[in-house]
Amino acid sequence: MEFSSSVLFDVIQHLPFQNDDTKNVNSDSNHKRIAYVEQCFGASGEKLTRPGRVLVGEGVLTKMCRKKPKPRQFFLFNDILVYGNIIISKKRYNKQHIIPLDDVKLEDIEDDKNLRNGWKILSPMKSFIVYAATSSEKSEWMAHIRKCVSYLIKKRGIEQKPDLNCPVWVPDSDASECMLCKKSVFSVINRRHHCRKCGIVVCNPCSSSKLLLPQQSSKPQRVCNNCYQACENNSSAATSPTDIYCPTNDDGDSSADDSSDDDNDDEDEKNTFLDSAINANYHDQQVQFYEQEAM
Ligand SMILES: [Zn+2]
Numbered sequence: 001m002e003f004s005s006s007v008l009f010d011v012i013q014h015l016p017f018q019n020d021d022t023k024n025v026n027s028d029s030n031h032k033r034i035a036y037v038e039q040c041f042g043a044s045g046e047k048l049t050r051p052g053r054v055l056v057g058e059g060v061l062t063k064m065c066r067k068k069p070k071p072r073q074f075f076l077f078n079d080i081l082v083y084g085n086i087i088i089s090k091k092r093y094n095k096q097h098i099i100p101l102d103d104v105k106l107e108d109i110e111d112d113k114n115l116r117n118g119w120k121i122l123s124p125m126k127s128f129i130v131y132a133a134t135s136s137e138k139s140e141w142m143a144h145i146r147k148c149v150s151y152l153i154k155k156r157g158i159e160q161k162p163d164l165n166c167p168v169w170v171p172d173s174d175a176s177e178c179m180l181c182k183k184s185v186f187s188v189i190n191r192r193h194h195c196r197k198c199g200i201v202v203c204n205p206c207s208s209s210k211l212l213l214p215q216q217s218s219k220p221q222r223v224c225n226n227c228y229q230a231c232e233n234n235s236s237a238a239t240s241p242t243d244i245y246c247p248t249n250d251d252g253d254s255s256a257d258d259s260s261d262d263d264n265d266d267e268d269e270k271n272t273f274l275d276s277a278i279n280a281n282y283h284d285q286q287v288q289f290y291e292q293e294a295m
Pocket residue numbers: 178179180181182183184202203204205206
């Protein structure tokens with residue numbers, strides 16, 4: 001099955017958010033679309049079919065990764081945002097990531113010389129910046145995501161948790177030296193590390209401690225000395241210092257720089273032709289939304 005449409009934002013008149021989603025949830029085209037996404041991820045992905053789930057739209061966005069911006073295929077469902085690396089355009093994806101929409105927040109970012117039409121996707125589990133090919137695609141994406149989030153939290157009768165967002169990582173290229181001590185210059189030997197609490201790039205001595213950040217991982221995570229100190233101060237004021245871990249020597253990820261602790265979606269793909277998608281000229285069906293929200 002191909003989603004063959006040369007028209008961007010080919011919005012069809014299904015109303016997924018009306019009448020308990022029944023119309024779209026049970027629609028044959030919705031089932032087929034979701035099954036096709038599952039098939040494209042193959043064994044590397046999770047089962048995406050679930051009662052009540054609607055695929056709202058999909059398209060290519062350029063995701064700011066650690067080393068550079070890279071094209072990723074995004075799928076917006078009414079309860080999750082899924083993305084993955086593109087192996088074969090519209091046919092094969094891997095490195096699937098699933099972000100629950102409950103606590104997703106969006107934040108606009110200003111255009112820069114080279115990177116335009118971007119915004120932040122913030123969540124407790126993962127936060128990053130994406131760029132759309134055009135400003136209208138950006139508006140469409142942001143509007144659809146926001147509608148899904150607000151509908152979801154209304155439907156579940158919950159409120160978004162404030163300020164538990166995972167930080168957006170500072171790209172490697174933005175830091176030639178440690179952002180904390182400002183002395184340590186990075187090299188092949190002196191590797192960069194990212195603080196999991198604030199996202200800055202720091203040297204090993206400036207990130208010798210770990211904290212438990214349960215929303216990100218069940219294991220203690222590397223943090224910069226500032227964040228560690230702040231947390232220690234906080235918890236000595238409070239009663240339960242449960243999420244403090246003593247400074248450690250670089251256990252666990254010693255051999256490593258951050259490549260072991262890096263996002264696994266950040267690895268370079270073999271098919272370099274995809275880099276062309278980084279340029280904003282990748283207009284061939286960048287995105288398609290299937291549903292028109294009624295709200
Ligand atoms: Zn340092």
